[in-house]
Amino acid sequence: MKVRKLAISLATIISLVAPPALADLVIPWLSYRTGPYSPSGIPAADGFADYFTLLNERDGGIGGELVKIIECETGYNTQKGVECYEATKGEGSLVYAPLSTGITYQLIPKVAVDQIPMHTMGYGRTSAKNGAIFEWIFNFPGNYWDGASIAINHILDENGGEISGKKIALVYHNSAYGKEPIKTLEKLSEKYGYELTLIPVDHPGLEQKSQWLEIRRGRMDYVLMWGWGVMNSVAIQEAANIRFPMENFIGIWWSGSENDVLPAGERAHNYKALALHGVGTDYPLYDDLKTYVYDKGLAAGDGSSIGSVLYNRAVYNSALLAEAIKTAQEMHGVSDITPVMMRDGLENLSVTEEVMTSWGLPGFAPPFEVSCENHGGDGLAMVQQWDAEAQEWNIITGLISSDKEVIDPLIMEDSTQYAAENNITPRC
């Protein structure tokens, strides 16, 4: 019976996984609209889908080719992520954007074998910045180590450059994602003399009482957070419960969305997070989105996430990918590009102020260029602060640069170790 059952189910699946026509530019989006990470996953998935719907509706796709988004639900689970990857890679997928560091780690060796580029914007493996070794992986415009260093630089600015003896805690999601900044923060603590305390929060992060008790007991001066999904809002509520001064609580760019601060209400006032790009809907692009997408009823979600930080993040991500497709089309002179051409497009991507204006997002993010050596951009970010009364994020600093003196050797060390383990010869 086992066999018969298996055979029937197998036969059904075989008939289902038949390859469809390969006409469009296919981009799979490994989304998570379910589970404990859905507060973060839904706005991102909506933004990604809406931007490409806009391109299809307004411009007829990119270079005359329609873009087809295949959404595959992962629930932020690596096993489902692998299943999604295997299911979609045969459909002519140009580039993967898994929005999960765990899935990224899983896919890094696979995409290199299948020759499909992967773009992990502001997440994933930091040392993938070294394009000489990670040929197929791109993590522009910034990475976690930049983020850690920028947060410390912001604290330095606030304290007039002197933070030795300060107690800084890192509250992090106990996974590959949350552990990424630890090494950088340790190196920086040697340099600046602050005391670093590591406070892990286990998946999914609903229970953080003991962690925040530890922060209160240790009388921490600053708290940095690497959180995702429900963990963010729980942490901010717990911080409010112990009356931790919110202006000393700084989240990474993944811990600074509306969904994270709204549950804490008034008490989240002044909470800070890093920002890779501008906030709000005050950009010409939103007029087009309204005309071509929302008003036509083509929006991917229920509209509640439009203009939120993560929605903007996904719009930015899709704009970067669209620009890379355009670059690849120009480079190779064909409109129906392959994943290999897409890689060239990503590697020669140049995002200038004019390019962002052409997207309808002037001044949205810092300009940067990708090159063979540098797949990670310049690592610039701003700091945003939550205004609980107006219920909006405000950018409160200019662009802050990360401490390249500390980060670059770390990236070199980690990527050469990877190259040695996997017998990779650096390209450029």
Next chain:
Amino acid sequence: MFYREVGEFKTSYPQDSESFGIGLDKYGYYFVLFIAFVIIPLMINDYWASAVLVPFLVWAIASLGLNILTGYCGQISLGTGGFMAVGAYSCYKLMTSFPDLNIIFCIILSGLITAGVGILFGIPSLRIKGFYLAVATLASQFFLVWLFNRVPWFYNYSASGQISTPERSVFGILVTGPNVQPWAQYMICLLFAFGLAWGCRNLTRGSLGRKWRATRDMDIAAEIIGVNLLQAKLSAFAISSFYIGIAGALFFSVYLGAVDATEAFGINQSFLVLFMIIIGGLGSILGSFIGAAFMVLFPVLLKNILVGWWEWDAALATHLEFISVGFLIIVFLIFEPHGLAQLWRLLKQKLRLWPYPH
């Protein structure tokens, strides 16, 4: 009519103690093996290997392991995820510390290491029973995962705390790493699954299996008739952990290639395996396979039908999947509390009597 003992003449003792006494059973079994070993490797592709068959086989091994402990010996365990983590991390440490050691030995050794850890956590089972034992094994689950997060030596001090598998081959054929062929990935799991299922079948038919079952049914009675409870329980813990350790090692090295202790071996996995054996059938080898198939393949099948075929919204399909898997679990538990394997057993009994049911 066809499926019966009548006409099966046994002329020697070995024949009489064959695992599959009825001809049709035996040929059916050979047929399944033929399909699994010959036909599937010829047809398999990447999707089938990494999304369907390899996870199915790995989970089947894990549920075989838990079935030995819970189904045969009656000791409830919620530490499966933790033991799988032991298997995975010891496989990783062996692979990286002894690069020349063949992966097959790495996997078997990690099974043995897990068996040792299993015995350690099995010791309390001599004093505590039932739900209390479940809580004690739950402690092992949390402790082991915490340990692998906490001590950087286990993940070779990597920045992300992840472990990722180096490339290894058997007889010159790659079986781990990204360049692996789908059939090789499938075959190594199949060989382990076959060997372990065969071992499990024969162990449970032998004197050790009878001791386990006596312990399960009533431990005081078992002790009175001369079963050494210490030996029976600890051997069940050891062998069960050996299976689960191998499942963990394959899960890490062949199936995923990179894992993170908290996510890959969390409490969810312990429950998943427990559900597999409850739905498949406690104390049944076929049940372990059916249970694994149900819990692993059914969601994939449903997703392919709803999203791939009917083009439903991916999130809606996932929600529906939660609802229907939960609903089916309840249905099976109400209508067939002995698991899906019992349906097969009933069918066989009916077939033996057919067409004269009285």
